[in-house]
Amino acid sequence: MGMALISLDGTFLKLNSALCDLLGYDETELTTPSPTVRTLLDQIHKFNSLGSSLPSTSTDPQRLEVDYFHPTGRRLSLKVSISILLDDNGQPIYYFTQFENKTLIREMETQLQVVNSHLLEKESSFLQLLEELPQPVLITRGGIVLYANSAGLQLIHAESLDQVLGLSTMDIVDYSNYEILSERRKKFNTDRTTGSVCYLINCLNNQQKYVDGITLPIIYEGNEAFIGIFKDISEQVLEDERLIQSEKLSTAGQLAAGIAHEIRNPLTAINGFMKLLRSSERMNDKYISIIESELKRIEFIVNELLVLSKPQTTHISKPVDLLSLLEQVTTLMNGQAALKNLKILPVCTDHSIWINGEAYQLKQVFINLLKNAMEAMNHGGNIYIHVQTYDREARISVQDEGCGMTEEQINALGKPFYTTKETGTGLGYMITQNIIHNHGGAISVESILEQGTTFTVSIPTIITPEEPIM
Numbered sequence: 001m002g003m004a005l006i007s008l009d010g011t012f013l014k015l016n017s018a019l020c021d022l023l024g025y026d027e028t029e030l031t032t033p034s035p036t037v038r039t040l041l042d043q044i045h046k047f048n049s050l051g052s053s054l055p056s057t058s059t060d061p062q063r064l065e066v067d068y069f070h071p072t073g074r075r076l077s078l079k080v081s082i083s084i085l086l087d088d089n090g091q092p093i094y095y096f097t098q099f100e101n102k103t104l105i106r107e108m109e110t111q112l113q114v115v116n117s118h119l120l121e122k123e124s125s126f127l128q129l130l131e132e133l134p135q136p137v138l139i140t141r142g143g144i145v146l147y148a149n150s151a152g153l154q155l156i157h158a159e160s161l162d163q164v165l166g167l168s169t170m171d172i173v174d175y176s177n178y179e180i181l182s183e184r185r186k187k188f189n190t191d192r193t194t195g196s197v198c199y200l201i202n203c204l205n206n207q208q209k210y211v212d213g214i215t216l217p218i219i220y221e222g223n224e225a226f227i228g229i230f231k232d233i234s235e236q237v238l239e240d241e242r243l244i245q246s247e248k249l250s251t252a253g254q255l256a257a258g259i260a261h262e263i264r265n266p267l268t269a270i271n272g273f274m275k276l277l278r279s280s281e282r283m284n285d286k287y288i289s290i291i292e293s294e295l296k297r298i299e300f301i302v303n304e305l306l307v308l309s310k311p312q313t314t315h316i317s318k319p320v321d322l323l324s325l326l327e328q329v330t331t332l333m334n335g336q337a338a339l340k341n342l343k344i345l346p347v348c349t350d351h352s353i354w355i356n357g358e359a360y361q362l363k364q365v366f367i368n369l370l371k372n373a374m375e376a377m378n379h380g381g382n383i384y385i386h387v388q389t390y391d392r393e394a395r396i397s398v399q400d401e402g403c404g405m406t407e408e409q410i411n412a413l414g415k416p417f418y419t420t421k422e423t424g425t426g427l428g429y430m431i432t433q434n435i436i437h438n439h440g441g442a443i444s445v446e447s448i449l450e451q452g453t454t455f456t457v458s459i460p461t462i463i464t465p466e467e468p469i470m
């Protein structure tokens with residue numbers, strides 16, 4: 001540390017070699033100081049004459065920071081502590097000064113300031129960018145909203161940022177989606193991945209919307225946070241539901257002819273037995289039970305048709321007996337098949353197979369596959385339904401002897417509105433695929449032109465349920 005005694009009029013009286021090194025001059029040079037040293041001394045002197053208003057007995061060091069130009073041209077930042085030495089009468093005699101080189105620290109501080117202001121600048125231009133983004137953006141930390149851009153405010157129908165700040169994601173995401181939310185949090189905690197999201201949300205005006213988006217971890221205002229960029233897909237979801245409904249109605253319409261045919265047979269039987277009953281003297285139990293069973297059959301078919309054309313709003317998974325489901329579907333489709341001179345031949349195992357799912361949706365899958373099979377066969381023939389189980393999976397194949405498909409047709413399968421039929425909707429297969437995926441299954445296709453096509457659905461099975469539903 002550089003030290004010196006300085007006279008009250010501001011000249012060096014005594015100094016150590018560390019100070020000589022610091023200032024860049026030797027001791028003799030410093031007794032007749034260069035202009036820069038002179039300036040330094042003047043600053044100290046001036047500081048002290050200002051400080052002399054302090055009680056002159058004060059021996060506490062005063063601190064001063066000065067810039068000093070070293071003879072090599074470098075600009076140094078010096079910290080000077082000055083104490084006043086007093087004589088026996090308490091009169092100041094000279095200053096005792098200590099010099100510390102603070103240049104490095106000061107330089108680092110300035111650099112830090114520059115970096116900091118760059119960061120602030122970056123953060124503010126980042127926020128500006130977010131503000132102008134047409135997509136809704138929310139930033140959250142610990143599930144609490146810290147920021148929303150104007151598109152974000154619009155999305156949840158907030159009038160101002162105040163209404164949104166501090167809200168919890170649990171206030172925004174619908175109760176029915178809490179599980180998705182907590183799964184995502186768990187997943188992030190284990191493998192640090194976020195990925196895409198799809199939620200049903202509750203807006204501030206109580207409207208519900210479907211949103212799709214991605215979230216990413218970011219540093220926001222110095223701490224870890226999450227940024228979510230969203231898209232309102234409510235229209236799309238509604239449109240999908242409308243499409244499914246139109247396809248359902250068209251299926252129902254197309255099945256109507258077959259169903260009329262299917263109902264005609266029991267009706268003919270009922271008619272016949274009614275005539276017999278009328279002509280016989282006594283009630284005939286056998287006739288009556290035949291009539292009853294035929295009526296049940298009609299009731300079943302009409303009910304199925306109604307269910308098929310009704311929008312399905314509740315989605316509840318239950319254990320479903322696959323074989324009886326297939327039987328119900330074939331019953332429904334037999335009429336249509338007979339009209340086209342086709343036979344549906346189920347080849348099933350004799351034990352029951354249970355899967356977890358929504359019966360009506362699963363029926364829709366097989367109705368769609370059978371309908372396509374029948375539409376591919378214009379000269380009669382057979383449609384085989386094979387059911388096999390492997391490990392924990394059931395495989396159901398629907399095999400037709402129809403026109404088959406080209407490579408191009410196979411590739412286009414599942415694209416909405418792709419159809420080669422004059423009255424087709426091109427939605428059946430897409431819906432089929434969706435339902436199967438929602439049930440954790442898969443579907444594959446094999447086809448030979450002019451020979452036929454086989455669709456194979458594989459779906460996870462469950463152990464026989466305690467409470468059989470159907």
Ligand code: ADP
Binds near residue numbers: 404414
């Ligand atoms: P749609 O039946 O209304 O045409 P789908 O989505 O059910 O719509 O089927 C799309 C297309 O896939 C059909 O138009 C047809 O070209 C082809 N396809 C589907 N199943 C079969 C099949 N079993 N045999 C031949 N072609 C098929």
Ligand code: MG
Binds near residue numbers: 368371372
């Ligand atoms: Mg179809």
